[in-house]
Amino acid sequence: MSFLNSRNRSEYAFPLATQSNDIQxxxxxxxxxxxxxxxKTALQKVKLLPVQRPLDSYTDAEREKIGFWQDVVDQ
Known part of the structure; x- marks a missing residue:
């Protein structure tokens, strides 16, 4: 939703509940x-899970980085 403020500039309003917990x-x-x-504890406990994509959806360079970091973590 957009409206004009006292300086005739656009301001945008977003429902607070639609924002992430950190922003709230x-x-x-x-x-x-x-x-x-x-x-407060309910807001802090809710964490969004990272989106998991299949490995073949990444580029070759991204797959190399993923492989590198997997090796680092394994060591």
């Missing part, structure tokens, strides 16, 4: 709002 916590801290302990 940062917003509450910046605006001096307090969350109850259960709400």
């Amino acid at each position: 916590l940062k917003y509450y801290e910046q605006h001096g709002l307090t969350l109850s302990a259960p709400e």
Whole structure:
């Protein structure tokens, strides 16, 4: 959603609930709002899982990097 502010510039509004948990916590801290302990721990516990793609969807250079880092971790 877009609207004009007092300086006639566009501002965009996004529902806070659609933002990541880190952004929500940062917003509450910046605006001096307090969350109850259960709400805060619930926001901190939820982590998005990384998207897993098949190995053949990566380029040759990316596969080389992946192989390198797998070797480093294995060592």
